[in-house]
Amino acid sequence: MGRWRSAPRGACPRTTRGPMEDLVGALGLALTALVLFNTRYMNAALTQLRADGFDVRDEDIARLSPFVRHHVNMLGRYSFQLPDLPGGLRALRDKNAANDE
Template sequence: MPVEFLTDEQAEAYGKFAEEPTRPELERFFFLGDVDRDLIARRRSTHHQLGFALQMCTVRYIGRFLPDNPLDAPWPVVEHLAAQLGIEDPSVVKRWIAKTEHLLRVVDPVDDTYRRQMNRQLTVQESRHKLARDVCHGKRGTIHQAYRDGMEDQLGALGLVLNAIVLWTTKYIDAAVAQLQAEGHEIREEDIARLSPLKHRNLNLLGRYSFTPSTPRQGLRPLRDPDAPELDEDDDGQE
């Protein structure tokens, strides 16, 4: 025969801060002893230390961690712990909450949407770095100048070339998609979303880059016929 030890109201309130702790409760449950401080000191930053202390003392007070949002604890609790740790700005705990949420979403065994988004973002960054290394191939992707102004000039020129390549490639990708659609080919939106203007196998990165003013070409060059045979690097197209 089942027996209920808690009323519905008590069960609903379990594991939560029903009200702000009194001063005696703060001094009893949220006091940090030497052992507590040794554990907290192992955390590398103030927001980690304060967040760890908040969860540790919350368990003492309500019997469990706050599973949804540790900041559901009354703010005087956070301030009381921050004062004991010598942390002047208790709001740094919000950074710990953000990192905790980030880690939980990364390791979520059910929904991997966030993890996939991170992987796509990392892939984009790595592709851009690879393009920059290839553009700056003579120095193997590194900047060699003995003075800061020279380095800034080189980085500025590298950024200008990268932006020009991305803009140029984006325009031609858009033109290619438009032409394929006009020819009746079905192109899915999810496939278009995977296109990247950072692919540069079709670009000749040898030589020098000239930044002299010039008259822009009217319109884009004709797109290459996808059925035409590709030329090898040493093939000039002659029999």
């Protein structure tokens, strides 16, 4: 009966500790990469807006969140062969182009 003792609050039961920690670590890594990607592109977009003369207010920026994920396919296959892009970022969308979403 001692085998089924409950784990301390917030801890994984001993029988699933290894695989569960691997899963949590992988999800944490994916989330960190997603937030980094979004943060870099949000910064590039804000820089472009300011360069184009738009009034970008700090109170509006404070409400932005880099945890937007609708553009990420969590179930797909990915290639990590990065193209050689100027500044390491792909071009931002053209505001005059047709919206394909």
